[in-house]
Amino acid sequence: MSEERNYVHLVPPLFEQGSLPDFVQSGRSVGASLSPLDNAIGVFVGPSEKTMLAPTQRRAQEGRMYFASMHKPPTLERRLFITDTSVIFAAFQNLVTNSKARGPEVLRSDDGMRMMGKLANDYVNFCKECWVHASTTTTHLPPQHYNTLYTSFSLFTTLYLPPNPALLDLPVSDDLLEWLNIHFIEPSTEEGDALVMNEKCWEAEGFWDYLLRTTLRHLTKATTFFLNLLSTSHPSPHLRSLSSTLIPLLASHPRLGEFGSEREFVVASKRWKSSVKGVRIELDLVPEDERGGEEGEGEWWTNLSDLVGILEGREEVVLRVVGELGGDWREGVGVWGWVDGRVRRGDLPDILPPILNALPPDPTSVEEMLHLSLFKGDTLEALKWAEKLDPWLAAHLGDCLQALELIGEGDGEEPSARDHYIISYAHYLHSDPALWRLTVDYMCACGDVGKGMGDEVLKRVPLRLRGSSASKQTPLGKGKEREGEGESIKRGEVAGVLKEINQTCWEYGREEVRRMVCRIAAQEFTQEKEYGLAVSYCTSAEDWEGLGRVVDKVLEEYVQRGPAIFTRLVASVAPSLQQLRVQPSAYGPYIHRLMFAVRYAEFHQRLGNQDWQEAALDLIGMFCDDVVPKSWWAVLLGDAVDLLGYQKAMLFSTSGVCVLLQKVEEIQVRTEQGSGDDYLTVLARVTKCGGIKEALHRLKRVRLALARYFARCTVIDVGGKEGGFRGVKG
Structure with a gap:
């Protein structure tokens, strides 16, 4: 389906462009119907309501059927991604449900946050695995798509669900820099290798860009390696001296994780910044005519001044260098620790304006808009952008955000934002009927509204x-009786x-x-x-x-x-x-x-x-236990004829024979009263003897068999062979 003007493009077309009037005048119309199996649409051609056509004309105009879908069904590798991450989703639901059952505060406790962070990190790791897999194989979705999911979910966990809940109350600069270095790798390893191969690396194009970027990204080993080359090999004695001073200074740059408390980190940072001031003084003392170099040596002083400006934490220098190096606003946020190493997660919306003024975001990039919403703390806006990127991302981010109480839970009548995006994702899953179980799992995680939708899916699973x-059955009446059924x-x-x-x-x-x-x-x-x-x-x-x-x-x-x-x-x-x-x-x-x-x-x-005795006992037992429907009495009485005529033994007792005779008499009386259909229809069908009259006639065989049986009983009684039949009269 095309989203443009809500058109459905049919291939092949029903008629050429401009031929719509002719199509209408032909008495035809186009109808559509939703599939009960998935979210596909069937488009068909038929006669219009105003046109009465003969059956032959109608059949000639009907028959063409088109199929469209509101979502493109997942491909094989996409289905694997969906099914594997659904396991994490199920574990998250169990965690939330069990925690809430123990009390509303349990989920927001350190243990609860730690468990949620672990599961959210599982999402991140799985997105990473899919990105790596897609990068090495041919897949329907480009590797960049999974990389975007990986980057975005990783940013979410960095800002809202770090692995250690204690990090939420600490400065976030180091975490943001780590996220930046993992997902937006600059400079590349190849750039550094190329510079190392150059004997006078400072003369190579991009040398200072490389050095400034490694400084921004706090890649200390790379920076100090090239500073060491400058300190020993560069022709300028001023640069050699300054490089020697910077090497231990960079190596001793304090990081929050190296200290037992934030106070110790702040004290160490102030002392370190004082040392940087000394470098600035030494740099400013370099004579104007010696701040460049001889031909081919480059303008080292300006670049080194920018490097020192980064160490000083000068906002305008940091943002300008990021822009000149081709970085975007996310890099500006990631390296903001040079400007303010104590910035916390709650401070991020406040530091964004100067960064965005210097490094404007791309409003056409869904990924950038999603990241910007996460940095701003605008979670609802973030979910809107996430859905445009991938309904999977919006559903699982929304699930985590509601558990963190960062979005509302709805008012009971309308679904919450979380439920809205999960149901939207479930509709996407419904495009693949094979994923019905996951479709229901996601829907049923969304309260009564979602469960009602899940019911409709369950009712329609083939x-x-x-x-x-x-297909291998033998036709009835031709040899073998459908034994394969x-x-x-x-x-x-x-x-x-x-x-x-x-x-x-x-x-x-x-x-x-x-x-x-x-x-x-x-x-x-x-x-x-x-x-x-x-x-x-x-x-x-x-x-x-x-x-x-x-x-x-x-x-x-x-x-x-x-x-x-x-x-x-x-x-x-x-x-x-x-x-x-x-x-x-x-x-x-x-x-x-x-x-x-x-x-x-x-x-x-x-x-x-040929177990005649047990068969006779069964027959009488069914009548005595009153389990035989009246419509079947005559059939069982017909079955008794052969047993009554059995010559090797007397199979029925006196009471048993009386039961049979009683049933025969009742059928006779009821038939005479006009209720023969209730008693004889089944017998007529079994024997194929005709109607009620013929079936009643067949009961005479039962009467005759009973009479003979009574006669035999009388003879046996006289002979004294069967004492059990004494008193039985013919």
Whole structure:
């Protein structure tokens, strides 16, 4: 998408420039729709609302689809950067949450500040690693981008989150100089090597620039090395003498870290500055006609005067030299310690005006404007520039700034500045559907508003429950019965996304979303005939009506495909039954229906194993336990026919036979009363015998089998072989 005039440029174009009237007159229009998967936009062509076209014309004009995105999805190396730094973000959230739970003052204690500083420094180090990696490989983003992130986050930690909280109350000059020397290296090592190779280095172009810059940057070893050459080799005796004086003076320049207290540092600095005055006096005593040199020796006195002016801490000299050497205002701030070595972080906004007057910033440089806002202490302005530089930077800087109480936390109705930039970054992550977990992590770190947005992302994560095995299925009715169904699910390839969504919902307390996703998953598993998983996820979602529909699907397998496949499919459901039995009684009807499916499958399994006695006991047990739906009574009674006719043994007891006879009589009576559909529809479908009338006729086989069974019981009773059947009359 182009930001210019909010246009979306379509390639190839729908029509040539200037042809818009013809496009409108053709009865077509352009529509757009947001993708539910990411933040992409689908642009399509269709008939306008005012135009009524025939279906054939409509199809001819439709069909072209364009895709645009509000953000360019992250590349591979960018995705690695995002995922790795998200670990630091998660650790920072845990630190803030745990600290606030212990009291509001814990986070701002020395230990809390130290931990925050460590994590912020982890961001800095990781940006540095990415910059080094990008400098040695071909990446989508230029190395300079990661270097800018590295420099900017490092400046933030230097000013607001140093590794040692005690530094916040101490002068900041040394820290700023260190930051400057790390991120804006001047002069280069190559410049110094080139000068060393020159026997008369003072005659080389750039010699004094090099010496002045090493002095500004407090690169004492480099400065004293060349001063030593001047003290021994330069033709001017005045310069040799002055160089000899400056060498020990520079070596003894006091630094704050060398003293046990700031007071000791101040005293030592005053003494040192007094010594510098002596050098200035000696320099001013050099006669005017000897302040230059012979041909080729250069004007040494002016340059040495600037060097001494730096040591004296003369503001105008320091800023002028920085400008003449090509430095910018950041270098002016970094070397300000020569002017005032006691400047503190809170004093930085006050020292900026003279520096900016002498060294104006570049208003077109986002990096410079960000750094300037950080030096000024204008944190909200800094976040605006950070977002223009990279939404990642704005999100993580804002997170740290709010923890430091340097930006507000919002009023509850509107998101805070931190939340605004983190959500904006999360929208950027949403351009890559594979980063859904991180998108939700960042959104859920932003209060109720962010969690609501995270809910919408979770609802739309593709579950991808249909694995590659679906393409290898054998068509139904042609040999092998779809034995590959759910194969990828059993291998655990698809449960990963679903499990991760459940875990995310649990972590952030998104119970309603978790249940919705489980219901959707159960529907997918049902379609894939993975009934065990479907039951499990219905239970997890507490979707009892959905559980009832799954059971109906399971029982439909018996009607459509017979007992063998039905038994195999129900085997995956049985393990869930034990868990379901402990559910509240309000959901009993659904659980009893599932119990029937499992027990009915066990019954057919025993029939297949020719375990006739146990099968008969199962049949009677299902009726006695009242788990058989009335619509299935006739089917089970039909299953009893072969068991009743078994010749090698009497499989049913007197009471059992009476139960069967009672069910047959009830079906007969209810059918005569007009309720035959409630009892005989399933039997009619299973036997494919026709309608209710034909199904009722098939029950006569059950009556006949019962009559014969009673007859056998009577004979056995007379013979005295089966005492258990005494009193049974035909």
